[in-house]
Amino acid sequence: MDVAKQVLRSEGGARGLFKGLVPTLAREVPGNAAMFGVYEAMKQYMAGGTDTSKLGRGSLIVAGGLAGASFWSSVYPTDVVKSVLQVDDYKNPKYKGSMHAFRSILASEGVKGLYKGFGPAMARSIPANAACFLAYEVT
Numbered sequence: 710m711d712v713a714k715q716v717l718r719s720e721g722g723a724r725g726l727f728k729g730l731v732p733t734l735a736r737e738v739p740g741n742a743a744m745f746g747v748y749e750a751m752k753q754y755m756a757g758g759t760d761t762s763k764l765g766r767g768s769l770i771v772a773g774g775l776a777g778a779s780f781w782s783s784v785y786p787t788d789v790v791k792s793v794l795q796v797d798d799y800k801n802p803k804y805k806g807s808m809h810a811f812r813s814i815l816a817s818e819g820v821k822g823l824y825k826g827f828g829p830a831m832a833r834s835i836p837a838n839a840a841c842f843l844a845y846e847v848t
Contacts, residue, residue, distance in 0.1 A: 720799045728799075732791035732807045740784040748776035748842060769846050770839040777838025781830050786823035788830075789814065 716725045751772035752761040764772075781788075790810045797803050797810075804810040814822040 725799065729791045729795040732787055732794060735807070736784045736787040736791060740780045740787075743783040744776045744780040744838070747779040748772050751775050766843060766847070769843045773842030774835040774839035776842060777834040778831060780838070781827070781834050785827055785830065786811070789823050789825060 713726065717723065719725070720728060752764060752768070753759055755761075755768045755772065756764055790807055793810050793814065794804055794807065804813060811823075818825075
């Protein structure tokens with residue numbers, strides 16, 4: 710609650726609570742579609758059909774890790790845009806919106822700028838999603 714109060718005070722009221730919502734949705738919807746699609750496709754591929762109930766933990770870990778990698782591989786530039794918008798100064802903003810932030814990053818840093826931190830994100834995502842999907846499947 711304290712963080713919400715601080716955001717309300719310093720980021721322009723209720724609007725500050727929703728800063729970065731559009732790029733967050735633009736990341737989450739296709740990213741999750743890719744992640745769950747890859748997860749199910751990999752399970753079926755490894756099972757040799759639609760019955761995946763007999764897959765071992767190793768197969769589930771591989772499917773979960775690849776699913777997590779597919780999430781970030783498919784939407785990482787959108788996450789970078791979301792992040793720069795969320796940390797942008799409220800009183801003196803550098804960006805006018807998502808597309809302006811995207812174009813500005815591309816113009817100043819090239820495509821490479823849209824992939825800042827990609828390596829660490831992937832290094833975290835693969836084991837985290839492998840563990841998450843495994844935990845889901847065994848409970």
